[in-house]
Amino acid sequence: MKMRTKAALGAVLLTAFAPAAQADEKWDFLITNARIVDGSGNPWFRGAIAIDDGKIVWVGNETTDTLRAARVIDAKDRVVSPGFMDFMGQSTLVYVTNPASAQSRLTQGITVHLSGEGGSPAPQSETTQPDPVMIQGKPYRWRTYKDYFDILETLGVPVNVVHNVGAAQVRRVVMGVEDRKPSPREMETMKKLVDEAMRDGASGLSTALIYPPGNYQTTTELVELAKMVKPYGGFYSTHMRNESNQLLEAIDESIAIGKGAGIPVQIYHLKAAGVKNWPLMQKAVDKIADARTAGLDVTTDIYPYVRNGIGLGSFVPPWSYAKGPEAFYKTLSDPKVRADLRKVVETDTLWENWYDHVGQDWANVQITDDRLGKELAGLSIAEAAKLRGKDTWTFVFDTIAEGGVSVAPLSMNEEQKRIALKAPFVMINTDTSPASPDVDGIATHPRAYGTMPRVLAKYVRDEKVIPLEEAIRRMTSASANRLGLFDRGKLSVGYAADVVIFDPDTVQDRATFENPAQYSTGMDYVFVNGVLAIDDGKMTGARAGKVIRYDRTQK
Template sequence: MLDLLLKNARIVDGTGGPWFHGNIGIQEGKIVYVGPESPPARRSIDVQEKVVAPGFIDIHSHSDFVYFSDPANTPKLLQGVTTEVNGNCGLSAAPVSEKYLDELRRYTGFVQAGQSCSWHWRSFGDYLSELEKLPLALNVAACVGQGSVRIAVMGFADRTPTPEELARMQELVAESMDCGAFGVSTGLIYPPGVYCSTEELIEVCRPAAARGGIYFTHMRNESNRQLAALQEALRIGREAGMPVQIAHHKVGGKPNWGQSRETLALIEKARAEGQDVTLDQYPYTAGSTTLSAVLPPWAQAGGVQALLERLRDEGTRLKIKDAIAHESNWENLVLFSGGWDGVLITSAPKTPEYEGKTVLEAAELAGKAPDDLALDIVLANEGSAACCVFMMHEDDVKNIMRHPAVMVGSDGIPAPPGAKAHPRMAGTFPRILGHYVREEKVLTLEEAVRKMTALPARRLGLFQKGLIQPGGDADLVVFDPETVGDCATYQEPTAAPTGIEYVFVGGTLVLDHGRPTGAHPGRVLRHRR
């Protein structure tokens, strides 16, 4: 007898093929039946012609610390996410060294959602073990951040590592991979990644490549130098010998709009030549990052404390403001957002009066110049302020979305209670289904589901996930295709989506009629070659 039978389903199985009517039988956490019959079951749920799809897989997330305060990761659960990958953009919760623990703790402040963590762990394996103690609702995977590895060895030093330092970084990557990391991530607009040569990155990635890992990269540039940055990412993958995952692919800055045709052509060329490269994307025209990221890289050398000291020095402040106003030889987010009116303050715990306002609006309120106010906010919040940057065009978003090698990743960054955030943390997956499938018809329903399920599952080597087929894990989402959609906005970023009815993780019901059940069947997933 089955544990559960989902009846009268419109099955979208993850392959990209046409949906079909049928029933789905679940036993001991696995899908054991897909077809027209109704085998006996201890419990049956009539889904009344709703869509049943594989649970969504968020391949790019920043929930590394969320589970310690919200083990269910409720914003993701409400969207139908059943598995997510953290440790992205070069920033992971481990490894940690005693010498630079405080540096990493402060640097990761903007993804800690205002909570204090024990930091009992030091190794990547210890961090995963800490997660395993929690009552997780979803499955959690992680990559090891190259930035965190470098911080553990040499802090925020803006220099080439010594042979001994490089060897130690390789050891930490190897240890992290052996403990279950799915690969190495980089964030090359952020310190310390921005200080690294291509050659250093290749060498640091080699131990991950030898263990079947993936190179997940937030490239060195996503605006005026994007093609060169993409070439670098492809080179790292080729020379290290590993697959490449281009993170949150976008085209930033009005002068560069339309360039997605060129970037995707470059991807096509690499794939035609046999290189394993795929991409992910979130469905918005604004990005989100730390407010410190709007500053030039040299201003951040040496870590958060060194940055704060520079912001207190009037002469250095003038140089920083001049760089923001005029320079484009780095990822100048203010310039490519069209000015301070394109930078929205989302989280600034020490200066909450500015949250939800653009820097220009906040500056008018404060009676200050926008650049001065932005630096003051970074200083007052000790680097732990966050922002949204409006720098993309909808045509590029749609063009990228249509590409068959592009999957969905939220890049969701949690916000402290009461603070603003980017709506992608709460809205990414329903937004694809509601806005881009039902309303805009950019994707078919079947193709959208493939991009959220089978495509990321195959990329991660999770061959028991991402498809509705006998023998697969019973990670499933049930949604109404007529009502599913996002409600989160830049002013109400935590609003729950509509139309997500049921979510199952390992056959256990974790969302029932849109409400979390409190069940915790989630597991920490460890990569095994």
């Protein structure tokens, strides 16, 4: 490897004394004429940035006559910022099963992807992974995060990936999906699996408490699992037990879990779902702010859309799945079961009742995948039922009995997005897996393609809800701090060279609910660990991402 004396010099010398490269020794890249938004939240400034050997080695004023690089990129007064961090991007396996899906993330400027909600890629067992997973024509098996990480590293990932261990996944491995309390022995086994995942390099424990079997996990159970994270400096992140009429109580539970385990808390995709609950959003933000004032390390994130994404099966009460999904689906052949369920859905609001949240109108529930046929993707449940010549409720129960379909309920309003964005502890996530039109068609939520540019275009440029520097801080250093990635998220000497170049006046999300499979535009250059993944608007195919394994050697 060539000597990098200039990198060491550049870290300590002032801009006025920026070191000149030797004739046979050049930086890999120099970005000039940049509007630098460094990720700290500070005002932008004009300057230049040098990248070498995967790191940022110099940041300063324009002195290009003294600097040399193998390649100079003229930013032409565009913004240069750290790469964006997706605070919950669902699956990373898709990066190797469908490599083309990387474009949906890179065109958003995303260079770090956190995975893990209730489920997670590991641990696995003979029950949860009975057959090998076919990846690029070859069979793969894994049981631990170590094995899974090895697979990703062997095949290569396009962005940096970070993983939580899912509490529901641990429960599936040990207990299956039944609604019951764990025995003392089962509890100890689950705790050992969390410990193993943390030793393998997971970032923390995550939950999804509205989906089986996560909704069967008690606060006490979750505190015990979360305690296993504390020795490793991890955090607890959660899709809370309720995001609607019991939103404030759910926040209390989330804080109690973190407090009981002695670890920080991240609340995934904060929302007040259901028109009757919209006024709760300000109260929710205030509750988190009050907790922080009291010394509790609690943060949250959102996605910039007023429709969420769930399975149609979530429109029936969670206790329906107490004996497992397959057992429940069989009961739907009984007309009385259907009639009783419909009555509960129409009248009972003491659970996360999504039908009530959409105003009890199936026209407000949009189908977002093509499992029922491409002709139904993008239609509302009401429209799809009519096209199939069925009563709406018959269509709903028939669909659930066949395994369901992904849907996007119209459950939120724009005002709560603005409220959240104005709170300094709110970050951004996509809450969906990477996708590609050739494999997934339009079977996804538009946030898979448009989340980060939508924040920059809609809420920064067009509506001026928050300044550009603040939006980028949420997507970069704020997320990095929560993830414990203290060598990423800022344009500082010695930091990993995850860097994006874009024009804030033209960057734009294009994905819609009717046609979500449209790439965002405007991310002209995207560096991942100092390697160009997008070069002057063109994908390079580089797979320079890293599987970030947290170092637990000091435990």
